[in-house]
Amino acid sequence: MSSETNVRKFIESDKKIDFNDFRKEVEEVDEEIDAIRSKKFVFNPGEGELQGLPVSVKDNICVEGFPATAGSKILEPYKPEITATAVKKLQEKGANVFAKTNQDEFGFGTFSMNSAYEIPKNPYDTDRVTGGSSGGAAALTSALKSPHMALGQSTGGSVSNPAAFCGVVGFTPTYGRVSRYGLIDYANSLDKIGTLAQTVEDAAYMLEIISGKDKKDFTTVERGKKKLADVEPDVEDLRIGAPEQYMSFPGMDDRVKKKVWKAIQRLEDMGAEVEEVSLPKVAKDYVMPSYYVTAMSEASTNLARYCGMRYGLEKDPEKKNFDNYFSEIRSEGFGEEVKRRVMLGHFVRQEGFREAYYIKALKVRRLIIEEYKQAFKKYDVLASPTMPIIAPRFEEADDLSPIEIYAMDTLTIGPNLAGIPQMSVPCGTVEGMPVGMHLLSDHFKEHKLVKTGKAFENSFGTLERPEVV
Numbered sequence: 001m002s003s004e005t006n007v008r009k010f011i012e013s014d015k016k017i018d019f020n021d022f023r024k025e026v027e028e029v030d031e032e033i034d035a036i037r038s039k040k041f042v043f044n045p046g047e048g049e050l051q052g053l054p055v056s057v058k059d060n061i062c063v064e065g066f067p068a069t070a071g072s073k074i075l076e077p078y079k080p081e082i083t084a085t086a087v088k089k090l091q092e093k094g095a096n097v098f099a100k101t102n103q104d105e106f107g108f109g110t111f112s113m114n115s116a117y118e119i120p121k122n123p124y125d126t127d128r129v130t131g132g133s134s135g136g137a138a139a140l141t142s143a144l145k146s147p148h149m150a151l152g153q154s155t156g157g158s159v160s161n162p163a164a165f166c167g168v169v170g171f172t173p174t175y176g177r178v179s180r181y182g183l184i185d186y187a188n189s190l191d192k193i194g195t196l197a198q199t200v201e202d203a204a205y206m207l208e209i210i211s212g213k214d215k216k217d218f219t220t221v222e223r224g225k226k227k228l229a230d231v232e233p234d235v236e237d238l239r240i241g242a243p244e245q246y247m248s249f250p251g252m253d254d255r256v257k258k259k260v261w262k263a264i265q266r267l268e269d270m271g272a273e274v275e276e277v278s279l280p281k282v283a284k285d286y287v288m289p290s291y292y293v294t295a296m297s298e299a300s301t302n303l304a305r306y307c308g309m310r311y312g313l314e315k316d317p318e319k320k321n322f323d324n325y326f327s328e329i330r331s332e333g334f335g336e337e338v339k340r341r342v343m344l345g346h347f348v349r350q351e352g353f354r355e356a357y358y359i360k361a362l363k364v365r366r367l368i369i370e371e372y373k374q375a376f377k378k379y380d381v382l383a384s385p386t387m388p389i390i391a392p393r394f395e396e397a398d399d400l401s402p403i404e405i406y407a408m409d410t411l412t413i414g415p416n417l418a419g420i421p422q423m424s425v426p427c428g429t430v431e432g433m434p435v436g437m438h439l440l441s442d443h444f445k446e447h448k449l450v451k452t453g454k455a456f457e458n459s460f461g462t463l464e465r466p467e468v469v
């Protein structure tokens with residue numbers, strides 16, 4: 001592993017970042033991959049441990065002084081007056097936020113193609129998608145050679161998915177470990193802020209900094225205080241389960257599956273105990289309906305606040321009947337996928353349907369959580385492919401129906417419904433495109449992911465960086 005790609009080692013080496021070179025690189029790279037929504041190069045050397053480290057932030061996470069559109073036209077004029085706790089914690093240690101990154105509108109998507117703005121491109125092949133919804137974050141992390149780390153957000157896999165497609169590490173914490181204060185809500189019971197970096201150590205380092213109880217978010221807890229970045233790589237006697245339902249997922253590209261099996265066998269060769277395990281409730285028929293009903297229900301209530309009076313897009317409400325005014329603003333400001341989800345979300349929550357859909361989805365979610373809990377009594381880590389395919393070409397993605405696209409999330413939404421931590425680690429390429437191995441552990445056992453991820457990376461190495469410019 002080259003030390004240039006390891007931000008933490010760079011910082012510890014006391015070398016300084018040349019901000020002019022950095023700016024030049026960012027501009028050249030972004031010209032090719034459209035990862036950035038807005039940017040500001042006001043660098044200061046940074047007092048504190050991070051010494052001015054450039055950090056990018058997904059556009060649905062608020063940073064004072066930057067717009068926060070969450071990929072939506074309805075928020076185009078919105079300038080938040082607050083900074084998310086996770087960002088503040090980085091800034092307090094001297095990080096420089098220089099960019100907000102492109103994403104699917106409000107996080108609704110799998111390929112970042114649902115953005116109302118620029119659609120980011122995969123640095124390994126700019127004819128292909130980055131994955132989503134934190135596509136800009138993953139693409140930028142993958143493409144930059146200068147030190148950089150990114151904050152993303154996941155509801156149903158939006159950190160792991162683009163990390164896998166773009167060949168970087170994506171680390172999603174246990175629900176409640178990182179404050180959601182300052183995050184533009186998609187689905188409150190599922191949303192997590194996570195980190196993306198080129199190495200396991202860096203992703204863990206950044207996660208450690210942003211973690212912790214926050215009185216501005218009552219769902220946060222002070223748990224798992226282990227110094228994550230310093231956890232030693234070690235898989236000796238680690239029990240790894242490979243869920244059969246994930247490995248034999250019907251839409252799985254065989255070449256992807258083979259790469260991930262090879263990676264799991266590498267862990268076995270290094271001393272881990274590996275076993276295939278059957279987890280029937282994490283299969284498609286349970287996770288898909290439970291996730292999409294829950295996520296859309298929560299999203300449809302969260303999005304009610306965008307009505308042309310409080311945030312973002314506004315015309316002249318006084319002159320019109322309010323109902324007409326609201327629908328005019330929402331018709332203009334929301335994209336197609338947002339409208340679909342708002343309508344479906346309202347549908348499943350309405351009187352008469354609530355029991356049949358929403359309440360049932362919650363019950364199924366409970367069963368899924370219990371199944372993972374049971375599995376973690378026996379296994380330290382569960383391992384599978386992150387995504388069933390490599391990043392598709394834009395025209396291939398265009399041909400997929402919404403249901404086919406939702407199905408692509410099958411492997412990542414189970415762990416998100418359960419709120420357990422996840423790490424996607426690059427483990428090879430197919431047709432020159434990165435493949436990710438998804439590691440899962442029990443709640444607040446992030447350190448097990450770090451020791452497994454680091455051990456794998458030490459043995460396998462990191463992928464060759466893409467040549468973007």
Ligand code: GLN
Pocket residue numbers: 106107108109110132133153154155156157158159186295409
């Ligand atoms: N693709 C999933 C969705 O559209 C997950 C997105 C996310 O995690 N924000 O809901």
